[in-house]
Amino acid sequence: MKKIIYALILTLVVVSGLVFANREKENSKKITPKPAGGAPLSAAEMKAARAKWEASPDGIFFKKWEASPAGVKVNAATAKISKSVKDFAEMEAVVTSLTLPAGARLGFGVMVEIAKEDYILAFGVEQPGKNIMNFKSEFEQLRSLKVNDKIIIKSHNLSKAPKYAYPIVSGDYVERGSKIIYKRTPRKGGC
DSSP: OOHHHHHHHHHHHHHHHHHHHHHHHHHHHHOOOTTTTOOOOOOOHHHHHHHHHHSSHHHHHHHHHSSSSHHHHHHHHHHHHHHHHHHOEEEEEEEEEOOOOOTOSSSSEEEETTEEEEEEEEESOOOOOOTTTTOOOOTTTGGOOOOOOEEEEEEEEEOOTTOOOSEEESSSSEETTTTEEOOOOTOOOOO
């Protein structure tokens, strides 16, 4: 019996050592500096790069989509809330669906209605727990949302893509019934 206990303790020590060694290895990775040509682009260079992209097959496809009825609808919905997103202001929303459109590759998210328009409220891919003793999911409280729940959201980012018939709002802050149920933690050492 003692041999089994010693074997289990030894296994636990080895596994813990590997976990901490791997964690230390990840923390010690250094950001590589930008190459010599990594200076910000001038206005003329940005204009030339945009013109080059617009002439590419992807740029032509995107421009055609923007001119299509679906693209016009998405642009109109984007314009409705762009000031609120820019100001990181509170927006009232109603959950309309607990699933994203078929084929969506945005991670966890829900469909919401804001100002009588439909939006994808995306939170991204759930990050594995950084603390092995914390078994709570980062999106645990968000998973308690139900259709027709009224929520308050704040976002720093609004995007669109031809693949989706709705603008994509990044979920940075969600409140339900005056209780915060999600707040994105800022990335360390980044923007």
